[in-house]
Amino acid sequence: MTPTLLNMGYACINLTLQARQITTNRGMIKKTFVQKGLAYASELALKNVQDLLAIVDWNIEHGFRLFRISSDLFPWASEYRIADLPDFTEIRATLEEIGRRPIRLTTHPGPFNQLAGQGSVLANTLKDLEYQSEMFDLMGLKPSHWNKINIHVGGTYGDKTATLARFAQNFSLLSANLRARLTVENDDRTSLYTVADLVPIYEAIGIPVVFDYFHHSLNPGYQTEEEAFLTAYATWDVRPVFHYSDSRQDREDSHARREAHADWLYSPVHTYGKEVDIVFESKMKELAVLRLRGEDPDLPPAIQKLMQQQNDELSTF
C-alpha cells in the first residue's frame, strides 16, 4: 500500500509573494510601538491580515491545503485586545473571509511560551496563546485540533516530571476553545522532550502530540522513527499534522549546526500507512514543496540571485 500524504503545507512565509512585498510579518520595535501606539499596530495588523488572505488564495490556487500562520500577524498583540484596534471591523471581515477558505490553518507560537512557567512568564504565555485562539475564533473556525495551536513544553526547570505535571495543571487556566486547539511537539535537544516524554501529557489532559521527524532524528529517546510516529499518531482525534524537514548539516553544509533546517527537501517522508498532513519546514518554503512535487517553480529574482551566488561559491572549489 502506498503511504498517503494528504495535505502538504509550509510555514509562515511565501517566498513567491514576498518578492512582491506581500507578507504577514510586519512588525515594529518597542520604541516605535511606544511612540505610535495602537493606531500603527492596527495599520500593520490590517495589512498583515489582508496579505494573509492573498497568501491563502495563492496556496489554494497552487494546491496547498495546509498553511502555518505566522505568530507575528498582530504586532505587540499581548498589549491590547484585537477588538480594540481602530481597524477592527475591517480586520474581522478579512479574518472571516480567510476562515471560509478551504484550507487547514495552524499556528506555532514562539519559544517564549512556557505553559509550565510561573508568575509573569506564565501570565505572558496565557495572553499570547489566548490571542492566537481568538484569531481562529474570529475566523469562525470551530475549536478543534484541526486548527492546531502547537507549542513546545519549553524548559525542564531541572525536573521533567514535575514540569510536565505543572504544564497539565496550568492547562486548566486556558479558555475552552484554546484547550480544544492546543498540541505539543517533540524537541530536538536531548535534554528536552521526546515523543515518549509527551505521552503522559496526552494521558493527563488529552492533547495530541505533533511528531517532528527532524527533531526525532536528533532526540529519538528509545524509540525508532516508526515507533515515535505511531505513538504520536495514536494521540490524535482528527487527521494529524506532523512536521518534516531535512538536515542542513547532512545535505547542504557539513559545518552547519546540527539543528539547522535544510533549504530544500531530499528524503521521502515515511507515513507508515497512515494518513497525515505535513508542514514542511524548509527554508525555501513553498518552493521546496513545489520542487518535491516535481514541479519546477518560478523562482523569484531574489532567490535566483541567491542560488547563483551559491553555485558560484561551490564552483570556486
Place this chain on the structure above:
DNA sequence: TTGTGTCAAGCCCAC
C-alpha cells in the same frame, strides 16, 4: 536605495 546595527518575551547550550 542600500547597508548595517539592533531588536519583547525564556530557556538551553556552545563557546
Place this chain on the structure above:
DNA sequence: GTGGGCTTGACACAA
C-alpha cells in the same frame, strides 16, 4: 558569562 537559536528575519536609521 555571553550570545545564538528557536516555528519565521524585519525594523530603524544613517549614509
